[in-house]
Amino acid sequence: MNKSSEQIELRQAENNLRASEFLYSNLVNGIKDYAIIMLDPNGYIVSWNKGAERIKGYQVEEIIGQHFSKFYTQDNLDKGKPDTELLVAKTEGRFEEESWRVRKDGSLFMANVVIRPLYDEEGQLKGYSKITRDITERKRAENALKASELRFTTLVDNVKDYAIFILDPNGYITSWNIGAERIKGYEAEEIIGRHFSKLYTQDDLDQGKPEAELLIAKTEGRFEVESWRVRKDDSKFIANVIISPLYDDCCQLNGYCNITRDITARILAEQQLQTSANYARSLVEASLDPLITISAQGNIMDVNKAAELMTGVKRNQLIGSDFCGYFTEPKQARVAYMQAFSQGSISDYALIMRHRSGKITEVFFNANVFRDQYGAVVGVLALARDVTKTKQIEDELRQLNNDLENFSYCVSHDLRAPLRAIHGFTTILREEYATILDEEGQRLFKIVSDNAKKMGQLIDDILFLSRANRLEMQLNFIDMKMLAQEVWNELAADRVGRTIDFRLMDLPVACADTTAIREVLQNLLSNAIKFTRGCDSALIELTGYKNGIENVYSVQDNGVGFDMQYSNKLFGLFQRLHSMTEFEGTGVGLAIVKRFIIKHGGRVWAVSKPNQGATFCFTLPPETNCNQFKDFDNE
Amino acid sequence: MNNDVNILLVEDNPADAELTIRALKKYNLANNLVWVKDGEEALDFLFGRGEYTNYARSHIPKLILLDLRLPKLDGLEVLKAMRANETTRMIPVVVMTSSTEDSDMVASYELGVNSFVSKPVEFDDFAKTVADLGFYWLVINKVCPVS
Numbered sequence: 001m002n003k004s005s006e007q008i009e010l011r012q013a014e015n016n017l018r019a020s021e022f023l024y025s026n027l028v029n030g031i032k033d034y035a036i037i038m039l040d041p042n043g044y045i046v047s048w049n050k051g052a053e054r055i056k057g058y059q060v061e062e063i064i065g066q067h068f069s070k071f072y073t074q075d076n077l078d079k080g081k082p083d084t085e086l087l088v089a090k091t092e093g094r095f096e097e098e099s100w101r102v103r104k105d106g107s108l109f110m111a112n113v114v115i116r117p118l119y120d121e122e123g124q125l126k127g128y129s130k131i132t133r134d135i136t137e138r139k140r141a142e143n144a145l146k147a148s149e150l151r152f153t154t155l156v157d158n159v160k161d162y163a164i165f166i167l168d169p170n171g172y173i174t175s176w177n178i179g180a181e182r183i184k185g186y187e188a189e190e191i192i193g194r195h196f197s198k199l200y201t202q203d204d205l206d207q208g209k210p211e212a213e214l215l216i217a218k219t220e221g222r223f224e225v226e227s228w229r230v231r232k233d234d235s236k237f238i239a240n241v242i243i244s245p246l247y248d249d250c251c252q253l254n255g256y257c258n259i260t261r262d263i264t265a266r267i268l269a270e271q272q273l274q275t276s277a278n279y280a281r282s283l284v285e286a287s288l289d290p291l292i293t294i295s296a297q298g299n300i301m302d303v304n305k306a307a308e309l310m311t312g313v314k315r316n317q318l319i320g321s322d323f324c325g326y327f328t329e330p331k332q333a334r335v336a337y338m339q340a341f342s343q344g345s346i347s348d349y350a351l352i353m354r355h356r357s358g359k360i361t362e363v364f365f366n367a368n369v370f371r372d373q374y375g376a377v378v379g380v381l382a383l384a385r386d387v388t389k390t391k392q393i394e395d396e397l398r399q400l401n402n403d404l405e406n407f408s409y410c411v412s413h414d415l416r417a418p419l420r421a422i423h424g425f426t427t428i429l430r431e432e433y434a435t436i437l438d439e440e441g442q443r444l445f446k447i448v449s450d451n452a453k454k455m456g457q458l459i460d461d462i463l464f465l466s467r468a469n470r471l472e473m474q475l476n477f478i479d480m481k482m483l484a485q486e487v488w489n490e491l492a493a494d495r496v497g498r499t500i501d502f503r504l505m506d507l508p509v510a511c512a513d514t515t516a517i518r519e520v521l522q523n524l525l526s527n528a529i530k531f532t533r534g535c536d537s538a539l540i541e542l543t544g545y546k547n548g549i550e551n552v553y554s555v556q557d558n559g560v561g562f563d564m565q566y567s568n569k570l571f572g573l574f575q576r577l578h579s580m581t582e583f584e585g586t587g588v589g590l591a592i593v594k595r596f597i598i599k600h601g602g603r604v605w606a607v608s609k610p611n612q613g614a615t616f617c618f619t620l621p622p623e624t625n626c627n628q629f630k631d632f633d634n635e
Numbered sequence: 636m637n638n639d640v641n642i643l644l645v646e647d648n649p650a651d652a653e654l655t656i657r658a659l660k661k662y663n664l665a666n667n668l669v670w671v672k673d674g675e676e677a678l679d680f681l682f683g684r685g686e687y688t689n690y691a692r693s694h695i696p697k698l699i700l701l702d703l704r705l706p707k708l709d710g711l712e713v714l715k716a717m718r719a720n721e722t723t724r725m726i727p728v729v730v731m732t733s734s735t736e737d738s739d740m741v742a743s744y745e746l747g748v749n750s751f752v753s754k755p756v757e758f759d760d761f762a763k764t765v766a767d768l769g770f771y772w773l774v775i776n777k778v779c780p781v782s
Contacts, residue, residue, distance in 0.1 A: 413704050413733040416756055420733075421650035424758035428657065449758075456756035 035132040038118070041125050043068050043086055055111075055134050057104030068130065071101045073108065089115040089128055098135065110136040163260040166246070169253050171196050171214055183239075183262050185232030196258065201228050201236065217243040217256055226263065238264045290353075290363075290384040293370070294323045294337050301379050310363075310384065312356030323382075328352040328360060340367040340380045353384060362387050401470070408466045415459050423452040454586075461588035465573070468595045473513035477623060480507035480553065483514070484542050487521045494529045500538040507544035508551045511623040516596040523589040524555040524616050530583055531559035531614065539613075550602065550619040557615075561608035570606055593618070641667040641773055643696040645677040645713065646731075647705050651754070655700065655731075658762040664769035669696070674708025677701075678716055681723050695726060698772040701748075703732040703739055711739075714746045725779045727772055731765075 028036050028049050035052035037045055044067055048060040056063075056071060063070075069082035076082075076099070089095040094116055101111040112133040118126045156164050156177050163180035165173055172195055176188040184191075184199060191198070197210035204210070204227065217223040222244055229239040240261040246254040284291050290307035292300055303318045311318065311326045323337060324330035329352065336349045349365040367382035426449045430442060437445070484504055510517065525540070532538035535558060544553040562570065562577045569575040571594040574587040597604045597618045608614035642665070646652040652670055659665035671677045679685035683694050699717075703710035710730060717723040729750040730743045743751050752768065755761045 408736075416733040416754070417648050417651055419756045420654065420754060420758070420761060421648075423756055424650070424654040424761060427758040453757055 033133070035130075037068065037130045037132070039068050039086075039128040039130060041127055043082060043128075046127060052132070055103075055109070055132060056101075071132075073100050073102055076100075085113075085115055086128060090117045090125065093117065098139070101132065109134050110139045161261065163258070165196075165258050167196050167214075167256040167258060169255055171210060171256075174255065180260070183231075183237070183260060184229075199229050199260075201230055204228070213241075213243055214256060218245050218253065221245065226267070229260065237262050238267045287383070289386065292318075292323065292382045292384070294367075294380045294382060296341060296377070296379065298323050298334065298337060307384075310353050310355065310361055310386070312359075326353055328354050336365055337367065337380050337382065340382065341369060341377065344369050350387075351384075362391055404466065405470070408463055411459060411463065416456060419452045419456050419459075423449045423456075426452070458586050458588075461586045461592075465588055465592055465595065468516070468519070468592050468599075471513065471516060471596075471599070473516060473599060475511050476514055478510045478512055478514055478517055480510050480517075480544065481505075483518060484521050484525070487518060487525055491522070491526055491529060494526055498529070498533070498538065500529065500532065500540055503539070503541040505541070505543040507542070507553060508546045509623045510551055510553075510620045512600050512620050513596075516599065517620075520593050520596050520618065521555075523593050524618075527589060527616070528555055528557040528559065528614075530585070531561075531578075532557050533559075533583075535559060546622065549622070551622055552617060552619050554615050554617045556613065558613040561610050561612050561614045562606075563610055564608060567606060567608075571604060639667060639693045640669050640696045641698065642669070642769070643677065643680060643699045644668055644670045645674070645699065645701045645705065645710065646670065647672050647702065651702070654758065654761060655765050658765035659769045661762065662766045662770060664766070664773055673706040674710065674713045677705075677713050678708065681717055681726075682720065695722065697727070697778055698769070699726055699728045700768070701728055701730050703730060703734060703743075711742050711746060714743065714748060718747050727776065727778070729768055729772065731768075 028047075031049055031051045032054055033051055034049075035055040036047075036049045037052050038047040040046050044065060045063055046065075048058070048063050052063075053059060067082075069077060072082055085095050085097070094114065096112070096114045098110060098112050100108045101113070102108060112135045114131045116129045118129055120126050159177055159179045160182055161179055162177075163183040164177045165180050166175040168174050173192050176186070176191055180191075181187060195210075197205060200210055209227075213223050213225070222242065224240070224242045226238060226240050228236050229241070230236055240263045242259045244257045244259075246257055248254045284304045287304055288306055290310045291302075291304040292307050293302045295301050300318050300321055300323050303315055307318065308315055313321075313326070322330075324333040327333040333351055336346055336351060339349075340346045345366075345368045347366050349367075351363055351365055353361045353363050355361070363384040364387050365382055365384055367380050369377045370379060370381050372378050426445050430437065430445050430449075434442075481504060484507065488502060488504070525542075528540045529538075532540065537558075539556075539558045541556045542553070543556070544551060546552075560578070566577050570577065571590045572587075573591040575591075576585060576587040578585075593616075594604050597620070601621050602619040604616070604618045606614055606616045642659070644652060644655060646655065652672075656665050656668060656670070659668065669680065671680055676685070677699075680687045680690070681694055683690060687694070701710045701713060705713070708716075710732070714728060714730075717726065717728075724747075727749045728747075729752055730739075730748050731752050731754055732739065733754050740751050750768070752764060755764060
């Protein structure tokens with residue numbers, strides 16, 4: 001190569017270099033997002049690009065030649081940072097920091113600063129390059145994100161009602177909040193790092209549920225279940241579990257978030273509610289009587305099986321249909337439920353239900369309104385009782401009663417006639433053939449007539465007993481003391497030749513049938529008179545008291561009494577505890593007493609010891625019963 | 636001697652009839668007594684029909700002793716029929732029965748019976764009752780002049 005060509009080449013190279021430097025300088029100058037500054041070895045500014053102008057606010061003319069410490073805060077200046085940073089850059093080849101810098105207008109910005117030393121070809125320090133970026137916005141965003149993350153973590157950590165924990169992709173627990181501690185019983189330290197299958201029941205483990213559930217969460221994006229879970233102490237609870245997969249920025253599965261709630265109490269309450277609803281329903285269905293609920297408009301709201309059977313119509317057709325449509329007399333049915341609505345209830349309302357086939361059933365309706373929780377009437381619950389059987393039995397009973405009445409009539413008429421004949425003709429015989437009959441003959445005929453007479457008495461007593469049964473009672477207030485005194489006076493004939501100390505105490509007023517109670521007192525007092533016969537100082541005492549539930553009356557005597565081992569026979573028909581020669585009687589009196597008292601809803605009993613007197617007691621309902629009756633009549 | 640019938644005894648039970656007649660005879664009250672054994676015969680006698688169509692004596696007794704339980708027509712039916720008839724409606728009727736049923740008593744009085752007597756089982760009582768009845772109705776009582 002010759003010299004001129006060398007020179008040409010050199011010039012060309014120089015030109016190229018100049019062109020390249022120019023280009024480079026233009027490039028640097030044009031960059032707006034970075035402040036690119038050159039400093040001399042002492043820190044004085046020698047170049048200033050567009051980015052520097054924009055970020056720091058100084059024009060190139062006013063800043064060239066100034067010291068770069070101009071950009072530092074007073075704080076950093078006091079610490080001698082500008083010099084230190086240049087030193088670090090020089091000794092270590094690079095200095096970088098994120099720190100506050102000051103603009104021309106005095107405002108601060110967060111800067112990312114990189115300072116590098118610049119050397120010439122000989123290795124002499126020529127200065128420094130300083131690249132500054134305004135990262136205020138980025139920093140703010142980062143801080144905001146950090147704060148939000150912190151807030152979120154704190155929030156999750158402090159949630160107590162939900163167990164919130166994170167699993168890694170394989171199901172190992174990586175985080176554990178307070179709620180998890182509370183619900184599952186594990187502390188964070190002892191459970192983090194363990195597999196989450198620890199929280200499942202053995203059954204679920206055997207069925208491979210933990211893995212299956214993660215798989216579903218992963219493939220479907222979410223898994224939710226209500227199922228049993230196990231606490232640290234092995235106790236179980238019903239959990240609502242939601243598992244969601246977590247992905248990182250690159251859509252790689254990062255793990256799972258597991259949110260678990262203890263819903264045992266809720267489920268148990270629901271089950272209890274369901275159980276009680278089932279129980280109530282089965283009660284309704286178990287009823288053999290049709291049960292129907294009716295709305296205020298008269299439509300059927302609900303029915304049970306028995307209602308289906310009695311109407312022959314299916315439940316779903318019954319519901320919503322007109323209640324009155326299933327009766328032979330719809331108008332009456334309407335009156336019945338309207339009455340239930342207006343009065344709150346009806347009882348034993350007679351109606352006739354009609355089966356789809358035309359078959360009819362006589363029923364008694366009992367109905368009550370039912371209300372919602374605020375007390376508003378929702379509808380009427382009506383219960384229909386099939387009274388076909390009852391009616392049949394009533395008819396039969398009526399027939400039987402008629403038969404019995406006829407029977408009594410026959411007995412009274414037809415049995416007495418032959419007795420009259422026996423007694424009559426025997427008497428005639430004894431009178432008209434007196435001269436032929438010897439003493440023994442007279443005695444024998446007397447036995448015949450005595451027995452006929454006795455049988456007549458028996459028949460009378462049976463008739464009386466039968467009438468006692470049929471007596472239609474009329475309840476009145478009875479002054480028992482006055483009635484007892486009357487009866488005692490009427491028994492004067494029984495007391496001829498006797499001295500009896502009769503003590504009549506104050507007696508509670510009774511509510512009873514006067515005829516019946518008169519008969520009761522008459523039997524008890526005449527018995528007392530009879531069985532004290534032969535006592536030196538006969539004593540009969542009539543007492544009574546009220547105990548709130550019933551009135552108790554007692555007739556006590558000091559007569560022969562009876563053996564308590566036969567007390568069960570005492571009130572039986574034709575039962576006698578004494579021989580005819582000792583004490584006369586047919587054994588009907590106490591049976592009548594018992595019938596009458598039972599008819600009043602009372603009780604009778606007696607206590608005694610042989611030869612130590614007897615006490616006969618009976619009870620009657622309290623006189624308030626009469627008031628009820630009176631009230632009832634007035635309604 | 637007066638040939639008129641004093642007493643019509645309506646009684647199906649021969650024993651009761653005999654006892655009644657005996658009791659009346661004792662006091663000489665049974666002389667003009669006719670005994671019929673059922674309700675139909677009683678009405679035949681009173682209305683002069685059947686075997687009594689050509690009966691020579693009066694059909695109107697001074698007293699009827701009427702049992703209630705009778706064959707064919709019972710006592711209450713007899714009472715009803717004769718009370719509905721112009722010629723027999725005023726005849727004194729005493730119901731004599733074994734029954735002590737209230738319903739019988741009420742029905743009898745409603746049909747205008749003059750007396751209701753329950754037959755005692757004891758003969759002495761029975762005899763006295765019958766004699767008292769006969770004496771009262773035949774001797775003491777004045778029969779209504781209309782019939």
